[in-house]
Amino acid sequence: MTDSQIEVRRFSYRYPQLGSQWALRNIEAQINAGEYVLLCGASGSGKSTLVRALTGLIPHGYDGVIEGSIVIDGVDTRSRPLAEWLMTVGVVFQSPQWQLFNSTVTRELAFGLESLGCQRQVMRQRIDAVAAQLGIEHLLERNPQQLSAGEQLLVALGTVLVVGARIIVLDEPFANLDGMHVAQVQAILRTLHQQGVTIIVAEHRLGLVAADATRMIVLHEGQIVLDGRPADVLAHDIRRFHLEPPLPTQIGRVLGLDPLPLTVEALLARVDRRQFMEVYQPSVVTLQRGNGSPLLRTHQLTYAIGQRQLLDSIDLQVHAGESVAIVGANGAGKTTLIKHFNGLYRPQHGRVNVLGRDTRTTPVSELARSVGMVFQHPDDQLFCASVRDEVAIGARVMGVFDPARLRDVLQALQLEPLADRSPFALSAGEKRRLTLAAAMMTDPPILVLDEPTTGLDWPARQALAKYICEQIAVGRTMVIVTHDLDFAGTVASRWLVMAGGRLVADGSPLSILSDPARISAANLLLSDRYRLTLALQSSDSASTTMIRQDEVPYAGSAN
Amino acid sequence: MKTRFIAQAVVLIALGVALAPFTSFPVGIARINPTQHFINVIAAVLLGPWWATGIAGVIAVLRISMGVGTVLAFPGGMIGALLAGLVFRFTRNIYLAALGEIVGTGIIAALVSGLWVAPVFMQKSMALSLLIASFLGSTIVGSAIGLIVLKALERAGVVRLVEQRGSVN
Amino acid sequence: MPALQIDPRAKMVIALIWTVAMTMVESIATLILGLIPIIIIVYWSKQQQAFARWLRLALLMIAGWVVIAFLTLDWRMAVLIGLRILVLAGIFFVFLRTTSPEDLGGALQQMGVPFSITFLLTSSLQYVGVMEHRIRQIIDAQRARGIPLEPGWHTLRFYPALLVPLLVQSLMAAEHLAAAMEVRGFSRSGRSQLVTYHWRSRDTLAVGVTLLAALLIWFQC
Numbered sequence: 001m002t003d004s005q006i007e008v009r010r011f012s013y014r015y016p017q018l019g020s021q022w023a024l025r026n027i028e029a030q031i032n033a034g035e036y037v038l039l040c041g042a043s044g045s046g047k048s049t050l051v052r053a054l055t056g057l058i059p060h061g062y063d064g065v066i067e068g069s070i071v072i073d074g075v076d077t078r079s080r081p082l083a084e085w086l087m088t089v090g091v092v093f094q095s096p097q098w099q100l101f102n103s104t105v106t107r108e109l110a111f112g113l114e115s116l117g118c119q120r121q122v123m124r125q126r127i128d129a130v131a132a133q134l135g136i137e138h139l140l141e142r143n144p145q146q147l148s149a150g151e152q153l154l155v156a157l158g159t160v161l162v163v164g165a166r167i168i169v170l171d172e173p174f175a176n177l178d179g180m181h182v183a184q185v186q187a188i189l190r191t192l193h194q195q196g197v198t199i200i201v202a203e204h205r206l207g208l209v210a211a212d213a214t215r216m217i218v219l220h221e222g223q224i225v226l227d228g229r230p231a232d233v234l235a236h237d238i239r240r241f242h243l244e245p246p247l248p249t250q251i252g253r254v255l256g257l258d259p260l261p262l263t264v265e266a267l268l269a270r271v272d273r274r275q276f277m278e279v280y281q282p283s284v285v286t287l288q289r290g291n292g293s294p295l296l297r298t299h300q301l302t303y304a305i306g307q308r309q310l311l312d313s314i315d316l317q318v319h320a321g322e323s324v325a326i327v328g329a330n331g332a333g334k335t336t337l338i339k340h341f342n343g344l345y346r347p348q349h350g351r352v353n354v355l356g357r358d359t360r361t362t363p364v365s366e367l368a369r370s371v372g373m374v375f376q377h378p379d380d381q382l383f384c385a386s387v388r389d390e391v392a393i394g395a396r397v398m399g400v401f402d403p404a405r406l407r408d409v410l411q412a413l414q415l416e417p418l419a420d421r422s423p424f425a426l427s428a429g430e431k432r433r434l435t436l437a438a439a440m441m442t443d444p445p446i447l448v449l450d451e452p453t454t455g456l457d458w459p460a461r462q463a464l465a466k467y468i469c470e471q472i473a474v475g476r477t478m479v480i481v482t483h484d485l486d487f488a489g490t491v492a493s494r495w496l497v498m499a500g501g502r503l504v505a506d507g508s509p510l511s512i513l514s515d516p517a518r519i520s521a522a523n524l525l526l527s528d529r530y531r532l533t534l535a536l537q538s539s540d541s542a543s544t545t546m547i548r549q550d551e552v553p554y555a556g557s558a559n
Numbered sequence: 560m561k562t563r564f565i566a567q568a569v570v571l572i573a574l575g576v577a578l579a580p581f582t583s584f585p586v587g588i589a590r591i592n593p594t595q596h597f598i599n600v601i602a603a604v605l606l607g608p609w610w611a612t613g614i615a616g617v618i619a620v621l622r623i624s625m626g627v628g629t630v631l632a633f634p635g636g637m638i639g640a641l642l643a644g645l646v647f648r649f650t651r652n653i654y655l656a657a658l659g660e661i662v663g664t665g666i667i668a669a670l671v672s673g674l675w676v677a678p679v680f681m682q683k684s685m686a687l688s689l690l691i692a693s694f695l696g697s698t699i700v701g702s703a704i705g706l707i708v709l710k711a712l713e714r715a716g717v718v719r720l721v722e723q724r725g726s727v728n
Numbered sequence: 729m730p731a732l733q734i735d736p737r738a739k740m741v742i743a744l745i746w747t748v749a750m751t752m753v754e755s756i757a758t759l760i761l762g763l764i765p766i767i768i769i770v771y772w773s774k775q776q777q778a779f780a781r782w783l784r785l786a787l788l789m790i791a792g793w794v795v796i797a798f799l800t801l802d803w804r805m806a807v808l809i810g811l812r813i814l815v816l817a818g819i820f821f822v823f824l825r826t827t828s829p830e831d832l833g834g835a836l837q838q839m840g841v842p843f844s845i846t847f848l849l850t851s852s853l854q855y856v857g858v859m860e861h862r863i864r865q866i867i868d869a870q871r872a873r874g875i876p877l878e879p880g881w882h883t884l885r886f887y888p889a890l891l892v893p894l895l896v897q898s899l900m901a902a903e904h905l906a907a908a909m910e911v912r913g914f915s916r917s918g919r920s921q922l923v924t925y926h927w928r929s930r931d932t933l934a935v936g937v938t939l940l941a942a943l944l945i946w947f948q949c
């Protein structure tokens with residue numbers, strides 16, 4: 001018997017519905033107390049499945065076939081009932097919303113302690129202590145469902161800490177957080193790590209965790225393909241496993257730095273600007289105002305629900321052939337704004353004009369033909385038996401169905417091989433393409449996408465960016481809502497920044513990002529790419545260069 | 560695991576309460592609201608008679624406490640759920656389950672409600688048939704929607720209806 | 729919501745006694761008498777607005793019954809039936825309006841009702857808002873591609889476009905919820921309660937008064 005805290009021994013697992021396909025295959029890992037593990041892999045690589053296995057949900061909550069074993073603190077996960085695990089392993093799942101089921105944060109934190117049968121004073125003490133530790137005292141009497149995504153994540157973390165778990169597993173904790181909460185959660189995890197808690201984070205945006213982690217495990221198609229210190233693992237070509245290496249390591253590899261820098265700061269400390277410029281020919285991104293007429297115009301657009309002002313005097317114009325990104329933190333009002341573009345919401349004050357028509361007097365079904373809209377969750381619209389029907393149904397109902405168009409659209413989005421499958425059986429990336437196809441059926445002059453990168457891994461994101469750029473090239477007007485600035489920078493040269501229901505900036509990405517006050521007001525999460533660009537820019541203010549996503553050269557794994 | 564049933568019950572209850580305002584159909588001056596009966600059929604098939612009855616009961620409690628329901632929601636929802644669940648348990652047939660819901664609500668619940676507020680109702684067949692007719696509208700629409708949706712879910716491979724105990728993926 | 733300072737269990741017993749009493753009586757005068765405490769409680773707990781809204785809804789339903797009774801029986805029966813439904817519905821309105829489902833669940837749990845049942849009462853309410861939000865999103869997503877989902881008969885045939893995505897997501901959500909409950913020790917035995925309820929003498933008094941009133945009514949009839 002070794003003394004590692006978690007021992008995964010040749011563990012394989014198969015979901016009952018998946019036939020002979022293994023979700024996890026021959027997983028072999030020892031994790032010691034106090035390690036901080038980054039568990040990464042593309043979508044469908046088995047991260048969440050491994051999280052379930054480590055927390056005992058597999059085998060206790062899921063049927064299916066298991067081989068091998070997982071031993072935690074010397075006890076096999078199979079021999080201890082699930083309900084006994086909570087003091088050993090705490091877990092924060094992918095969707096915080098569905099793990100908070102009490103009426104107040106206090107009761108939420110108390111739930112685990114109640115399960116343990118704690119005395120009331122003990123509960124109060126522990127709840128207060130954890131609330132102070134996480135800085136959520138002011139939320140204790142709030143309803144968890146009415147908190148922001150970041151606050152919900154902190155509460156979910158609290159429910160784990162309050163019972164004193166020594167192993168904490170988090171499944172994509174940063175998925176929906178704004179800039180401030182990302183930094184806050186990173187800091188909390190660092191502190192817990194210093195206190196000796198074992199931390200396992202599943203995440204595919206490596207840059208957020210790699211610098212803090214002591215170990216990085218790469219999953220690919222259910223198997224561990226790389227395992228080691230982050231800097232060592234990143235020295236391999238992980239693009240093969242559909243993962244995007246953090247930008248500083250990409251550059252570090254090209255420059256042949258050893259050990260690889262994991263953060264922008266570490267990179268800049270070791271490379272001077274001139275050396276840097278030798279490696280890159282950063283292109284100058286200029287603002288490309290569409291030359292066409294304004295297709296879409298809002299005038300003093302205001303919208304409130306009850307006392308809450310969701311949109312406050314928005315004035316904007318989108319010209320024909322332009323590609324515009326609407327960026328902003330959670331709850332800034334982005335979705336509320338775009339729902340005005342096809343008449344789903346009618347302005348309470350002000351006007352919205354689309355292709356010369358006033359949305360107050362034009363029915364949604366008519367606007368829907370000129371404004372294609374794809375919302376954040378593909379699952380919100382899937383209901384047909386096959387992909388083909390799902391793509392066609394909107395056009396059929398509107399009476400503009402054209403079989404030739406259907407063929408073209410399916411082909412353009414590579415959905416032909418899937419056309420007869422059930423839409424529910426698709427992967428996240430395929431579902432996204434399906435909803436895009438459905439919106440393209442009417443060949444709308446304006447295409448609006450709401451958070452199109454949600455749930456997509458790196459290759460799927462690349463494919464989406466490529467498709468959007470193609471559409472821009474053929475002259476389609478694009479409006480893309482996102483809080484992912486890297487993506488916004490790739491697909492749009494003009495940004496509209498929203499914060500608290502107001503439009504706080506309108507201009508080229510760089511002009512917006514070079515104003516720190518605006519960034520912090522809008523609570524944006526600055527990606528490595530922009531932090532690097534800004535750092536370079538401040539050392540030479542004359543140049544306005546910008547590194548675009550597709551321009552970082554990448555050396556093969558040989559060096 | 561039993562927890563999964565409880566979680567599904569929680570979700571169906573929330574669904575039943577939240578969906579009601581969105582599915583209200585005008586019939587003359589009155590309105591019918593098939594949501595409860597739709598949930599009954601779904602719950603009866605997916606979770607069985609006892610859970611289905613409990614779900615209907617809790618939906619009634621929540622709707623009353625929110626001021627959008629009255630006490631007649633108890634007989635009007637729970638009886639159909641129980642009958643649909645029992646029928647499905649013994650026949651494994653979703654059409655018969657829906658019929659169970661229609662009979663349970665449209666006839667038995669109408670009788671029970673009538674008996675409760677005025678036993679004299681029972682002596683007038685005319686009164687009874689009017690009462691039954693007024694209960695039948697919602698439950699027929701609701702059960703029909705329930706059937707269509709169950710079939711769609713099955714076609715999409717989301718639920719399996721023929722399997723033993725109606726287990727859900 | 730300002731609640732009456734009475735134990736939820738006492739309120740439940742009172743509501744039941746009152747319901748039974750009001751089911752038994754056959755006189756219009758007594759039913760009106762039974763209505764008075766409801767109005768008093770509504771004012772006392774400052775629920776006038778909610779009550780007015782609820783009353784509009786309840787009267788619509790009661791009207792149906794009254795019309796049927798009037799057509800097939802006589803006007804006296806019609807009034808009696810209308811009043812009885814109003815009183816019975818009113819009792820449950822004030823009971824559940826002054827007792828949050830959470831308190832009801834907590835009190836029942838303390839009485840020994842299995843946690844898996846009381847949990848339905850305490851936690852379902854949290855997800856009503858979440859579900860409403862999802863429903864709105866689905867309706868918007870479908871309307872944005874031309875599928876009409878406004879309320880009314882003419883959209884009935886498109887209801888699967890709302891209900892199928894909704895149920896698929898609900899079943900997935902239930903999966904997440906079940907996992908979250910389980911890892912937080914939901915099915916452990918020996919659970920304690922952060923919030924407990926105490927039966928005080930005023931609760932006994934309130935139940936006693938109600939019982940006495942019910943008995944009086946009983947002997948009157």
Ligand SMILES: Nc1ncnc2c1ncn2[C@@H]1O[C@H](COP(=O)(O)OP(=O)(O)OP(=O)(O)O)[C@@H](O)[C@H]1O
Pocket residue numbers: 015016017018023041042043044045046047048049050204428455
């Ligand atoms: N509850 C389930 N039932 C059946 N199959 C499942 C279930 N959950 C996951 N799978 C399948 O198991 C495989 C691994 O999925 P998993 O959710 O672990 O991936 P992941 O790495 O977490 O992906 P993502 O980044 O998209 O969350 C996939 O093929 C997926 O379809």
Ligand SMILES: Nc1ncnc2c1ncn2[C@@H]1O[C@H](COP(=O)(O)OP(=O)(O)OP(=O)(O)O)[C@@H](O)[C@H]1O
Pocket residue numbers: 305308310328329330331332333334335336337483
């Ligand atoms: N129907 C509604 N009722 C009440 N509040 C609402 C409603 N719709 C939106 N809100 C609130 O309005 C704010 C803005 O919502 P919106 O969805 O437009 O934000 P967003 O910028 O799209 O954010 P996200 O990144 O979370 O999607 C949020 O705080 C949200 O809670």
Ligand SMILES: [Mg+2]
Pocket residue numbers: 047048049094171
């Ligand atoms: Mg996952």
Ligand SMILES: [Mg+2]
Pocket residue numbers: 334335336376450451
């Ligand atoms: Mg949004």
